[in-house]
Amino acid sequence: MGPGPSNPYPEATEAFTRPMLGHLDPVFLELLDETCDRLRQVWGTENELTLPVSGTGSAGMEAAFVNLVGPGDAVVVGVNGLFGERMCDVAARCGAEVVRVDEPWGQPLIAQHLIEAHPNPKLIAAVHAETSTGVRNDIAAIGALLAEADPQGAAGQRPLLLADCVTSLGGIPVEVDQWGVDVAYAGTQKCLGVAPGLAPFTMNDRATQRRVERPQSWYLDLGMIAQYATTHGARKYHHTAPVAMIISLHAGLGALLDEGIDHAHRRHAECGELLQDGLQAMGLELFAAEGSRLPELTTVWVPDGADDQKVRATLLERYDIEIGGGVGAFAGRVWRIGCMGHTARVANVTLLLAALSEVLGR
Ligand code: PLP
Numbered sequence: 001m002g003p004g005p006s007n008p009y010p011e012a013t014e015a016f017t018r019p020m021l022g023h024l025d026p027v028f029l030e031l032l033d034e035t036c037d038r039l040r041q042v043w044g045t046e047n048e049l050t051l052p053v054s055g056t057g058s059a060g061m062e063a064a065f066v067n068l069v070g071p072g073d074a075v076v077v078g079v080n081g082l083f084g085e086r087m088c089d090v091a092a093r094c095g096a097e098v099v100r101v102d103e104p105w106g107q108p109l110i111a112q113h114l115i116e117a118h119p120n121p122k123l124i125a126a127v128h129a130e131t132s133t134g135v136r137n138d139i140a141a142i143g144a145l146l147a148e149a150d151p152q153g154a155a156g157q158r159p160l161l162l163a164d165c166v167t168s169l170g171g172i173p174v175e176v177d178q179w180g181v182d183v184a185y186a187g188t189q190k191c192l193g194v195a196p197g198l199a200p201f202t203m204n205d206r207a208t209q210r211r212v213e214r215p216q217s218w219y220l221d222l223g224m225i226a227q228y229a230t231t232h233g234a235r236k237y238h239h240t241a242p243v244a245m246i247i248s249l250h251a252g253l254g255a256l257l258d259e260g261i262d263h264a265h266r267r268h269a270e271c272g273e274l275l276q277d278g279l280q281a282m283g284l285e286l287f288a289a290e291g292s293r294l295p296e297l298t299t300v301w302v303p304d305g306a307d308d309q310k311v312r313a314t315l316l317e318r319y320d321i322e323i324g325g326g327v328g329a330f331a332g333r334v335w336r337i338g339c340m341g342h343t344a345r346v347a348n349v350t351l352l353l354a355a356l357s358e359v360l361g362r
């Protein structure tokens with residue numbers, strides 16, 4: 001959906017127009033530290049290694065895999081959409097033995113299937129909010145099963161749990177420490193409502209201790225990045241921080257914390273429910289399985305007789321509303337309606353429903 005009539009936190013965009021701070025300026029470094037602290041609150045973690053990785057969500061994905069996975073490591077990946085597939089590709093490029101656990105697109109992953117897929121994988125990876133299908137995968141359930149099988153965790157070799165939270169962080173509850181997630185990454189452009197360009201990232205000590213010795217990426221080597229990004233005091237230059245992006249994220253996280261994380265979740269939930277009820281009242285059929293539907297990303301079958309591209313183009317031209325098309329086998333057959341970050345407002349949902357109703361003649 002479009003940005004709505006007003007942006008409630010202009011500081012996030014003003015960061016790009018203000019005179020630029022240097023990346024070693026003490027004022028910026030203080031903002032960077034504060035950004036990491038704010039991220040800890042939003043992730044629900046005490047992890048020291050919590051920082052914004054330079055690059056979009058996919059950079060977060062690569063950072064997780066290249067730092068933890070080496071040739072021959074067994075990696076179990078839950079796949080029920082495009083981003084689970086991408087994780088398989090990234091893990092395979094690290095030389096992993098990839099064990100894919102598929103569920104049909106539109107259905108959630110089943111935690112037990114992931115646990116049973118391999119006797120002793122180094123890592124189990126799943127996407128929390130599958131943006132390609134609008135499905136929420138239950139990361140807490142996977143963490144609970146892992147903890148049940150090996151309560152010691154640190155002493156044993158419990159598989160590490162990796163969660164892709166690109167489309168969940170800020171929109172639905174994410175509790176890294178409580179759920180037993182060892183490593184997670186997100187994106188800025190989804191429910192955090194900031195421009196794309198950073199990957200909020202967090203990794204606990206258990207995972208940090210099991211990093212590969214020499215990651216195949218120099219740029220994403222967390223051992224080196226952490227010496228710059230998370231050390232309070234002495235810092236070692238690694239790469240030039242994307243200063244304006246980080247200041248923008250700092251502002252976006254500030255707005256989220258001012259609103260209250262729980263309140264932001266309720267706002268997304270309310271909008272998702274309103275949207276999904278409204279679409280069904282129009283006679284449309286939702287795509288994602290009931291009980292696993294994301295409020296921030298709604299998927300709906302393109303109704304018989306409607307021209308996918310024409311409907312989307314009309315919404316954009318006439319109402320300034322952008323909705324996404326389906327991907328993979330569902331291209332042209334499904335619409336993906338994002339209602340996230342500061343666009344998750346009842347007024348936006350009302351406008352979209354009215355506009356779609358008019359365009360479809362329903
Ligand atoms: N994972 C999920 C669930 C996503 O939705 C996306 C992007 O939409 C990514 C990973 C990749 O993020 P980016 O496109 O910011 O690199």
